[in-house]
Amino acid sequence: MTDADDLRRRTAELLAAHPPATTDRLEFLRARFDAGLAWVHFPRGLGGLDAPRSLQAVVDAELEAAGAPDNDPGRIGIGLGMAAPTILRFGTDEQKQRFLRPLWTGEEVWCQLFSEPGAGSDLAALATRAVREGGAEAGSGGDWIVDGQKVWTSSAHLARWAILIARTDPDVPKHRGISYFVCDMTDPGVEVRPLRQITGEAEFNEVFLTGVRIPDAHRLGAVGEGWKVARTTLMNERVAIGGARTPREGGMIGIAAAGWRARPELRTHDLHQRLLKLWVEAEVARLTGERLRQQLSPTLNSVRAGGAPMGQPGPEGSGMKLAFARLAQEISGWEVEFLAEDGLTYDDWTMRRPDGVDFTGREAGYRYLRAKGNSIEGGTSEVLLNIVAERVLGLPPEPRTDKDVAWKDLPR
Numbered sequence: 001m002t003d004a005d006d007l008r009r010r011t012a013e014l015l016a017a018h019p020p021a022t023t024d025r026l027e028f029l030r031a032r033f034d035a036g037l038a039w040v041h042f043p044r045g046l047g048g049l050d051a052p053r054s055l056q057a058v059v060d061a062e063l064e065a066a067g068a069p070d071n072d073p074g075r076i077g078i079g080l081g082m083a084a085p086t087i088l089r090f091g092t093d094e095q096k097q098r099f100l101r102p103l104w105t106g107e108e109v110w111c112q113l114f115s116e117p118g119a120g121s122d123l124a125a126l127a128t129r130a131v132r133e134g135g136a137e138a139g140s141g142g143d144w145i146v147d148g149q150k151v152w153t154s155s156a157h158l159a160r161w162a163i164l165i166a167r168t169d170p171d172v173p174k175h176r177g178i179s180y181f182v183c184d185m186t187d188p189g190v191e192v193r194p195l196r197q198i199t200g201e202a203e204f205n206e207v208f209l210t211g212v213r214i215p216d217a218h219r220l221g222a223v224g225e226g227w228k229v230a231r232t233t234l235m236n237e238r239v240a241i242g243g244a245r246t247p248r249e250g251g252m253i254g255i256a257a258a259g260w261r262a263r264p265e266l267r268t269h270d271l272h273q274r275l276l277k278l279w280v281e282a283e284v285a286r287l288t289g290e291r292l293r294q295q296l297s298p299t300l301n302s303v304r305a306g307g308a309p310m311g312q313p314g315p316e317g318s319g320m321k322l323a324f325a326r327l328a329q330e331i332s333g334w335e336v337e338f339l340a341e342d343g344l345t346y347d348d349w350t351m352r353r354p355d356g357v358d359f360t361g362r363e364a365g366y367r368y369l370r371a372k373g374n375s376i377e378g379g380t381s382e383v384l385l386n387i388v389a390e391r392v393l394g395l396p397p398e399p400r401t402d403k404d405v406a407w408k409d410l411p412r
Helices: 004-017 025-034 053-065 077-090 093-105 226-242 251-262 269-295 316-344 364-375 381-392
Strands: 110-113 129-132 143-150 161-167 178-184 190-195 204-215
Touching (some): 004 025, 053 269, 143 161, 161 226, 178 204, 251 269
Antiparallel strands (some): 143 204, 161 178, 190 204
């Protein structure tokens, strides 16, 4: 059983063999992955040591103290938080060996081709089609030809690979006719167009797929079971967005509190009361996130009370993402109001295509504008409220008239 002392020993051996000061960054990251210190809860040989997830903090602290490079998680967050856990759970041995190492080291950036212009909150209504070359009678193997449009695709302009869901059977109800693929973003049939946002930037994109050829070897899960695979991605996405580890008074609430201490001339009683309330709520969310990470620490063979496997996020992550979106919007709104006219400044409206989102390294105006998207991306707050109500609180689901209707017969 790997424990904290064993991880410290392994980390020391890595640092001795690959001193950060004299080792190429990519070489160091590859060596870290091969030593099982990338994500310690992953299996041996895939960047991990089958250790509890909670022990990752031990490795990270040792490496940070030694000045070791990280893998720029903000730039490759979709790969780390969404693609990797899905590949680990549903991928073949060949897929795991091919994709996980360059994903973690950042050599290959990933994006997510899920939402569509007509399938956002109702994601299972997606219309992008994947047709097996030669027809259904072709059997297993061969290629799939994909045609459709995706939207709100973060990092598509940087990505080498994408996780993609597409309709492979229009004759069955919408949730049952979807399959899940890994799409090569360099395919000539993939066209990426920028979507300029309220911030002036274009971190999002729309993606057009025209005759994109995907080998059957790049399918994750069985044909027609893509919704099951996608749910794993979505639950991990919500934990990645709402459950990131932060120190006390870290993130946006830390910036707000620092501004309060630095600008006493702007203080009012009402702003003070609101800041105290937000500080407490941010701390509650932080501790709840820590509790959720502890729930994910046991082995993948354990099962939680509701039937979902331990080690895999359940619907609780939707509650974390809900809290994150609300707090980000309320804190950024408080900050703009506190700073008065200074809160309205914004450095540059030039059209840019950034590598990622930086909530804490920019000015208040950027945070206020960018936070507006938090209640949409990664699952709308309205959808997540339904998930919490039905799957956490056990309330009866809303009536659905489309559950047993073939997708092709649904009104659009």
